[in-house]
Amino acid sequence: MPTITFIDPDGQSHVMEAEEGQSVMKVAVQNGVPGIEADCGGACACATCHVYVDPAWAAAAGTPGAEEQEMLTYTVDPAETSRLSCQIKVSAALDGLVIRIPASQH
Template sequence: MPKITFIDVAGTSRSVDAPVGWTVMEAAVKNNVPGIEAECGGACACATCHVYVEEPWMEIVGEPQPMEADMLDFASDLRSNSRLSCQIKVRPEIDGLVVHTPERQG
């Protein structure tokens, strides 16, 4: 089962196991990871599951699709490595993925 590590703004790290087929957001919510609000429940309609993907993972995770890119405009402190965690599917290739949560959501 792939492992995903979430790092908050204070530098606190939390690793969770995520079943293949879930999203990174689902893994965060179901494991009570702080910093992921996910107000829309994963419908790509709120930008409150915003994360920063560590650079070594950007190519593996891939670029946001147009709908996600549009929704990212509503995220706070947007960066080149910003993604909505509801749009990152858990698959074997992302085992070890590291993402950072922003200081605040939306």
């Protein structure tokens, strides 16, 4: 199973195992990772699952589609590696993925 490391703004790491095909958001919510609210349940409609993909993983995680880019404009403190975690699907290629939770969501 791939693992994902969520790092909160205080630097605390939460390492989770994830099933391939799940969204990164679902992994976070199922494991109680603080800062990932996911109010819309993964419909790319609320931006409460905003995260920063570690730059070393940005290419592997892919780029936001048009709908996601639009939703990212509503986030506080967007960055070059900002993504909505509901739009990142877990795969074997993402084993070891590092995600940072924005301070504005903690």
